[in-house]
Amino acid sequence: MSVETETPAGKSYSVLPKTAPDGSIDGELLEVAMGPQHPSTHGVFRMDVVLDGETVVRLKPVFGYLHRNHEQIGESTSYLGSMPYTDRLDYFCSLTNNWAYALTVEKLAGLQPPERAEYIRVITAELTRLVNHTCLAGFLLMDMGALGTPLMYAFRERERILDLFEALTGARMMCNYMRFGGCRVDLPLGWIEDARKVVDEYSQFLDEFENLLNTNEILVARTQNVGVLPPELAVNASITGPMLRASGVDYDIRKVDKYGIYDRFEFRVPLGDHGDVYDRYMVRVLEMRESLKILQKALADIPAGPIMDPKAKIRGFRPKPGESYGRIEGPKGELGFYVISDGGPNPYRYRVRPPSLINLTILEDMCIGQTVADVVVILGSVDIVLGEVDR
Amino acid sequence: MLGSGIAKGMIETARNFVGSYTDESRLVTVEYPEERLPLKEASRNFPFLVYDGEDAAPGLRCVACQICEKECPPQCIYIVKDTAKKPDYLGKMQFQPRVFDIDVSVCMSCQICVEVCPFEAIKMDTEYELSTSDRFDGLLLKKEDLWKSNEYYQKIHPTEATEVDRRLAEEKAKAEAKAKADAEKAKAAADAKKAATATAATPSAPTSPAA
Numbered sequence: 001m002s003v004e005t006e007t008p009a010g011k012s013y014s015v016l017p018k019t020a021p022d023g024s025i026d027g028e029l030l031e032v033a034m035g036p037q038h039p040s041t042h043g044v045f046r047m048d049v050v051l052d053g054e055t056v057v058r059l060k061p062v063f064g065y066l067h068r069n070h071e072q073i074g075e076s077t078s079y080l081g082s083m084p085y086t087d088r089l090d091y092f093c094s095l096t097n098n099w100a101y102a103l104t105v106e107k108l109a110g111l112q113p114p115e116r117a118e119y120i121r122v123i124t125a126e127l128t129r130l131v132n133h134t135c136l137a138g139f140l141l142m143d144m145g146a147l148g149t150p151l152m153y154a155f156r157e158r159e160r161i162l163d164l165f166e167a168l169t170g171a172r173m174m175c176n177y178m179r180f181g182g183c184r185v186d187l188p189l190g191w192i193e194d195a196r197k198v199v200d201e202y203s204q205f206l207d208e209f210e211n212l213l214n215t216n217e218i219l220v221a222r223t224q225n226v227g228v229l230p231p232e233l234a235v236n237a238s239i240t241g242p243m244l245r246a247s248g249v250d251y252d253i254r255k256v257d258k259y260g261i262y263d264r265f266e267f268r269v270p271l272g273d274h275g276d277v278y279d280r281y282m283v284r285v286l287e288m289r290e291s292l293k294i295l296q297k298a299l300a301d302i303p304a305g306p307i308m309d310p311k312a313k314i315r316g317f318r319p320k321p322g323e324s325y326g327r328i329e330g331p332k333g334e335l336g337f338y339v340i341s342d343g344g345p346n347p348y349r350y351r352v353r354p355p356s357l358i359n360l361t362i363l364e365d366m367c368i369g370q371t372v373a374d375v376v377v378i379l380g381s382v383d384i385v386l387g388e389v390d391r
Numbered sequence: 392m393l394g395s396g397i398a399k400g401m402i403e404t405a406r407n408f409v410g411s412y413t414d415e416s417r418l419v420t421v422e423y424p425e426e427r428l429p430l431k432e433a434s435r436n437f438p439f440l441v442y443d444g445e446d447a448a449p450g451l452r453c454v455a456c457q458i459c460e461k462e463c464p465p466q467c468i469y470i471v472k473d474t475a476k477k478p479d480y481l482g483k484m485q486f487q488p489r490v491f492d493i494d495v496s497v498c499m500s501c502q503i504c505v506e507v508c509p510f511e512a513i514k515m516d517t518e519y520e521l522s523t524s525d526r527f528d529g530l531l532l533k534k535e536d537l538w539k540s541n542e543y544y545q546k547i548h549p550t551e552a553t554e555v556d557r558r559l560a561e562e563k564a565k566a567e568a569k570a571k572a573d574a575e576k577a578k579a580a581a582d583a584k585k586a587a588t589a590t591a592a593t594p595s596a597p598t599s600p601a602a
Contacts, residue, residue: 081464084501149404156419163431170435170515176501184506188433188550212403215396315458315507 029057034375036065042139043386047363047375054371059364063357066390074350079105079180079317082350087174089352090388092132095124095165096330098178103259104326104337109319111181111309118261119302120183123195124168124175125328126291126298127161130202132331133242133284133291134158134209136383140281141213143380144222150213157205160198167191181312192299199295206288214282223278227366227378230275237362241333241355242287243382246272246279253329260328264301265294277381284383318345332356332383352391356384432548435515437495438504440538447538449477452512454485459504459513467497468504479510480559481566493537495521496530511555517547 035046044065050058070089074082086101087094099121106113113121138154162172167188169175177184213219229239231247244251252269254262270286272279321343327336333355340349359382367375410417421428442450455472473489504513516539523529545552 077464078462080503081462084464084499084503087501153407159419166434167431168433170431170433170502171500174500176503184502185433208403208407212400216400217393217396220396315462 032372034372035062042379042384045384045386045389047379049367049372049375051372054373056367056370056372056375059367059375061360061363063360063386063389066386068391070391071350071352075347078345079319079347080314082347083178084174084176087176088387089354089391090330090332090335090356090385091173092135092385093128093331094173094175095128095169095177096328096335098175099125099260100326100328100330100335101337102178102180103328104324104339105180105319107324107326108322108339108341109180109317111312113182113309114306115261115303116186116305117182117307119298120187120307121178121260122262122265123295123298123302124165124177126295127164127195129291129331130288131158131161132383133288136284136380137209137213137281140277140377140380141219143376144219150209153205153209153212157202164191164195164198167194179308179312179314180317181309182307186307192302195295196299199292199299203289203292206285206292210285214285220278222374222377223281223381224276225274226277226370226374227381228274228276229362229366233362233365234275237358237365239333239359239362241330241359241383242283243280243333243359245269246283247275248272253327253334257327259326265297267291267294277377280381280383316345318343323349327353330355332385332388333359352388354388354391356382356386356388360384360389430517430547432550434517435502436500436519437498437516437521437532438493438513438537439516440491440534441512441514441541441544442538443480443541447535447540448487451487451538452479452510453488453491454479454510454512455488455491456486456510458507458509462503462507464501464503465497465499467494468492469494481563488534491534491537493532494530495532496526511559514544514548514551 030051032049032051033046034049036044038046046062046065048058048060048062049056070085073085077085083098083101086097089097105111134154134157138151141150165175166172168191169177169184229243229247231249234244234247235249239247240251240253248271250269250271253259254267255269267290270283270290272283319341321341323338323340325336325338327334329335334353335355336353338349338351338353339347342348363379363382366378370378407417441452442448443452444450455470457470457472460466460468460470469490469492470488471490473487475487476484477487479485500515502515505515521530541552541556545556
């Protein structure tokens with residue numbers, strides 16, 4: 001026995017209503033639209049949830065509310081002109097977005113950033129990872145009802161890193177810092193000392209944060225065995241980033257591709273065991289510790305020298321015809337750019353592989369059988385930014 | 392023991408609460424309109440036009456080449472060239488903008504106009520209190536709102552401005568030296584020519600038809 005349900009999007013699907021042991025239909029299914037104005041959806045994102053009582057039977061993510069034609073704009077502006085738009089993909093991690101795009105175009109044009117630029121890129125990318133994971137932990141806790149404290153602590157620390165970004169790039173969030181073949185400006189005087197201070201004190205904050213949360217009984221009860229993602233499913237759905245590693249799959253592009261100069265740093269890849277929300281939270285906390293190690297080494301080793309490839313040029317940049325795909329391990333997963341050049345001043349095709357969007361496709365599988373309150377927590381643990389999902 | 396995790400977290404919160412009274416570094420809030428943090432030197436907000444000297448209109452460095460207008464990703468710059476030319480800092484005659492508008496409601500502060508400008512004419516401002524009750528004309532900055540003196544630029548981005556001034560002075564010195572050398576060369580050439588005509592004229596003098 002099945003019931004046809006008409007969703008606002010127009011697609012109908014059938015769901016089996018709960019049947020009592022004697023065969024009679026027991027209760028009705030309820031369809032709830034969570035979002036797009038729901039505060040727990042991290043932006044304008046809607047979930048059409050079909051509920052049986054409080055249990056989720058079906059869930060359909062609906063996105064596109066923040067679509068702003070990013071890829072089409074990328075094809076109609078110059079290569080450099082797309083750089084500030086990449087800041088606005090995942091607005092928490094503008095520097096890793098810059099890096100992924102710069103890496104792709106460098107592959108296309110055959111540019112090689114000098115050593116100092118590579119170090120600056122690693123430093124800024126790892127600081128971005130700290131910002132992202134710290135904020136994620138804060139938001140996740142807010143989704144669970146811890147309305148102020150963890151998020152405010154996270155934002156207090158984030159502020160110190162944003163100050164570093166502002167001193168270096170001039171902007172706190174929309175950095176627009178990397179260029180094809182290097183970086184825009186050199187580190188200002190005293191920046192490395194400031195960064196070292198922040199990095200050294202960050203582990204103290206992480207201790208504090210973990211003390212506050214890790215063994216908290218409410219957090220444990222709300223997250224353990226919630227939203228379990230089996231490793232096979234994660235691999236099949238091409239999930240990447242901390243979500244994949246929380247399911248126990250050892251896959252980190254920093255280790256696999258060794259892009260930039262990541263082969264020079266010693267760090268471990270934290271893996272989860274159960275693939276539940278708690279593992280996803282812990283993997284991110286542990287990743288921050290590893291990022292701190294990378295940062296300490298990079299800040300100690302950074303050499304002097306130029307920051308731009310002498311072959312690079314700002315005006316009249318026209319790479320040879322060809323195509324390239326560049327990817328990096330962004331804080332949310334594999335962030336890739338695919339660019340085809342026809343020799344003109346703007347790309348013929350410009351495509352983004354956003355980690356948030358692809359990690360979101362698995363939402364239904366994790367949510368079925370859970371309660372509505374858990375859906376909010378599971379969505380929080382996926383770590384989405386709608387600017388990147390919708391582009 | 393059940394509840395020990397919560398108790399541990401509560402101790403952490405209490406430490407932060409008490410700490411905010413005793414430890415300066417835990418007290419991070421700034422009460423904005425009354426107190427302000429000093430801006431970072433690199434901070435940027437919207438572009439402005441630099442002029443040299445006392446008067447804005449004749450000292451404007453912009454030569455209306457329209458490169459920034461073309462390169463601006465959100466297309467927020469609008470330039471109309473003036474037909475009259477004016478001398479630039481090297482004394483060369485250059486075009487000047489008759490209209491130079493920046494719509495700061497469209498501008499995304501990406502600094503690409505600054506990077507592509509070959510004349511050091513457009514730079515990033517740090518002014519951030521631009522709220523206005525008129526969101527169309529109030530946010531469309533005209534040439535007169537945009538131009539600011541080189542001294543102002545020195546004040547907001549000292550390191551960068553000093554570097555720019557040094558480069559411009561170097562260029563000027565080079566141009567002057569070149570002009571001087573050119574003048575000398577021209578003079579020498581003229582002298583040589585004169586001498587040549589003189590020497591050519593001397594032997595021909597006896598055989599001139601006038602003789």
